Amino acid sequence: MPTRLSNYFLRTLREDPSDAEVTSHRLLVRAGYIRRQAPGIFAWLPLGLRVKGKIEAVVREEMSAAGAHEVHFPALLPREPYEVTGRWEEYGDSLFRLKDRKGSDLLLAPTHEEVFTLLVKDLCNSYKDLPLSIYQIQDKYRDEARPRAGLLRGREFTMKDAYSFDHTDAGLDVSYQAQRDAYERIFTRLGLEYVIVQADAGAMGGSKSEEFLHPTPVGEDTFVRSAGGYAANVEAFRTLAPAAQGWDGLPSAEVFDTPDTPTIQTLVNRANAAHPRPDGREWTAADTLKNVVLALTQPDGTRELVVIGLPGNREVDLKRVEVAFTPAEVEAANESDFAAHPGLVRGYIGPWASAGAVLGEASSTGIRYLVDPRVVGGTEWITGANEHGRHVFGLVAGRDFESDGTVEAAEVLAGDPAPDGSGPVELARGMEIGHVFQLGRKYAEALGLKVLDENGKLVTVTMGSYGIGVTRILAIIAELNNDEKGLIWPAGVAPFDVHVIATGRDPLVFETSELVVKALESVGRDVLYDDRAKVSPGVKFGDAELIGIPRIVIVGRGAVDGIAELWDRRTGEREQIAITDIAERLG
């Protein structure tokens, strides 16, 4: 049976909804695919559900081809497993927590590592049960700080999450590769361009992780790539540090008055004007050492200050810092932090003062001091002298000051060398559409998932976790496939195969349309049939363009001669065709 528009649950909007700015959001609401329920939470209407189903079907086929079995977990889960792995706390404000009537803690799962691990623990005890890959397509919940852009970043979203279980590291490599290959096939089938980048494992934990990013200027992730093939999320980028050098022959450090130089730029200007370099080169921001005070809040609530020293031409990249200090929350130090540490002279902070070291766990302040990897032994810096209006010049790392270690906190700039020596990197934006992790034994250890190996010894299982954002993918496809009139779905994910429009009011047209619909269904096409009697052709054409089914058949004034029109939504081309040929043509 065809779906008849005369009684389909669909209402298209003539105007853009006022709360939607992003194209995909605007068109999906206008064309009647989704409705907003709350910020970042959407209801799915019949059309939207169909597209979602098409995407899920592609994912299922490829998961099955990769040997993974489908299961389904509840979204509502007890606290205990997440307590055991520490994620009840680590997930912070992003976790939806709730209580039942007895006061027991529950959560809406943001991802399901714990319960998959426990399920396998329940059912598997031998290496013969492995390798095992299981997955589900299920709604996830994350209380995002700022949901935005419709489906692109929601608080409830559909995700395919797969988990692999092996008893050897080599086995994990194989399982990981199988999922990775499946992802490549899925994104290729869906027509989504992607870049595979090295990623940070973040709250998930584990060792190796790669992200599938869809390159787009509106993406939320910044990644780098080199001509030589290196690609990484900036969060995972590792700075190529220069070799340390000796400091024999370097002049000793000297303190100068540098009034009114609260910023790096004013400092550089002052340095060039008052203390030009002997070699004639100009001072630049890269010659200065900027010391940024951050406050870390650990999950248990303890607050600690840390100072980061980095070249003055670079900003601190907050996302990179958060990765470096995870699971602690990172923010700029506030007034009370400074009040508690009078040893820090704001605007003129540096690791050294005439009275001795100021920064570092062994210094007068005792504040942990971490530096950018470029701050290696023998490098010379202009930096604050811990006196108001004074800076120290020629301060040499290793000779005049020490750090408590290095940290990847500085922003990555275009032209920075890739860590694998494959050349300078360029920066680009992307949207995460898939993520594969080698979790290793973190979850299995925490939850006690062990099996007997070939030698009868208990071994801890090693795991992988693999996610695809189904609803996000849907939004990206919509984002990529539209024009000023509406959506234009790729054939593989369109809600229907063919949209048949009957125009006019001649009964012959409707009778003919019924025949066309039947013929199309007989060759296996899903048909959306616009059989509305009192709706003018312009409205029907407009709705067809908005809804975006790629192939449209118009039955109208040519019906009397056995002719219909084939309308290609994407190209806009219309072609006369004998009604008797339609089924074969679109079959």
Next chain:
RNA sequence: CGGGGCGUAGCUCAGCUUGGUAGAGCGCUCGGUUUGGGACCGAGAGGUCGCAGGUUCGAAUCCUGUCGCCCCGACCA
């Protein structure tokens, strides 16, 4: 969490500056005329103007508070 914008009919919005008791277009219902690019005529239904308090004879409009939504930002002391 900070900044900006916005809450008036199902949707998109006007009205607010200058207070006087609710508007338009689209959509919806009924009747009629229309039917290849968002038709027309006539008759209707539909709103505690986000919420609370205040000022006032009188508040959608002015004041205070509050809630919600959208967008941008989140660091360089």
